[in-house]
Amino acid sequence: MANKSKWVMPKQHGAWAMLIIPFWLGAYAGGLSWVHVPLFIAWTALYLATYPLLMAVKTKRKEPYAPAARYGAIAAAGLAVSLWQQPALLYFGIAMVPFFLVNTYYSKKKNERAFWNDVAAIAAFCIGGLAAFYVGRGALAIEAFELALFSFLFFLGSTFYVKTMIREKKNARYKWLSWGYHALLIVGLIAIGEPFAVLAYAPSVIRAVYLYGKPLPIMKLGILEIANAAYFFIAMIVLYS
Known part of the structure; x- marks a missing residue:
């Protein structure tokens, strides 16, 4: 032991x-x-x-x-x-x-x-x-707070999505919270003049809607989340280069 x-x-x-x-x-x-x-x-x-x-x-x-x-x-x-x-x-x-x-x-x-x-x-x-x-x-600097906020928004969306796929998959309230959050995220980014940042979140929005309700094994769900996180990371690097 x-x-x-x-x-x-x-x-x-x-x-x-x-x-x-x-x-x-x-x-x-x-x-x-x-x-x-x-x-x-x-x-x-x-x-x-x-x-x-x-x-x-x-x-x-x-x-x-x-x-x-x-x-x-x-x-x-x-x-x-x-x-x-x-x-x-x-x-x-x-x-x-x-x-x-x-x-x-x-x-x-x-x-x-x-x-x-x-x-x-x-x-x-x-x-x-x-x-x-x-x-x-x-x-x-302002970039530091922007990146911290962008990261926070990304992982908050991931939290909503994962809950709708595992522990709250039968909870309609969480489904609408997830979909509503991702929709507002895109609208908000466009409204504040960050259209390029939308590309960083696009896969997150698509998977939150398209994959909802599909019986994905937890392992596959995890792999897709890793891939999505890697995409977000690269997109942010490009955006701030």
Whole structure:
């Protein structure tokens, strides 16, 4: 049992896209720096540490604290280097605390699949993108907030869609929430003068409507979401090049 508990991997595979995409979009737009390497190591380790930590809160067992501490040690090393170069990164960490507290609350209630729990997690990941931008530029600019917002909107749409395909597939309310959200997203982007950004979300809108109600295996659903996330990432890179 000791070996099995040494390293614990999160089961929410979709969260990996949330971990990677906002961060590296921010890093690219802000300007790539060697500091992004230790920061991303710390960012990844912190994410890996939160899973067993929240599991401990949920189960009220002490075993998950051991892998959380191991990941935490890796995160501390990466953060030490990052903060030494950019002390202001501490403020981004503080900004994430309220969202982590929301995640802790839902874990304690054993309701991790709650919609607002997902929203809080997405927001925290997008703050990571702001931090990555800051590392490269030394300051935040309008592009940083645009990319964070674009990422937030993308993953919020993904949250609606996945719920309509798995846990809420028989809930007509979620279907209309998903379809309405994606429709308003496109209309809103055009209204604010971002027609090129529409292309980044086009596959998301199509799959939200076309695939709804189809009996897709979870594995295939996950693969399609990874492909869609990769497309969004590339589209945003092109848009900000």
